[in-house]
Amino acid sequence: MASLYIKDEEANALAARLANRRGISKTMAVKLALQHELARDEVHIPLRERLAAWRKTQPIGEPTGLVADKAFYDSLSDEDGD
Known part of the structure; x- marks a missing residue:
């Protein structure tokens, strides 16, 4: 397990303030x-x-070779393209 040691007093105090305010550990803060x-x-x-x-x-995937033209889209809505 890696650990983090905060040597800066201000950073330590800020972590403590947030921890106290939220009711969590300094690590979680x-x-x-x-x-x-x-x-x-x-x-x-x-x-x-x-x-x-x-x-x-x-x-995206491999090309299918299919053509998505007006006829294709019309077929999706059962229109005959007229």
Whole structure:
């Protein structure tokens, strides 16, 4: 198990204040604060970069060779294309 030792007195005091206010441990207070800061940073990542990261985990799939033209879409709603 890795441990984190906070040497800075102000950081230690801030962790203690949040822990006391929330009724949680200092460890949980640090985790909570770090999670919130990371979430705030993600909002500032440009949409293009967020979508690129999402596309890496959600592959589109292989092309089927099928044509999605007007006739195809009309067939979905039982229209004859007239």
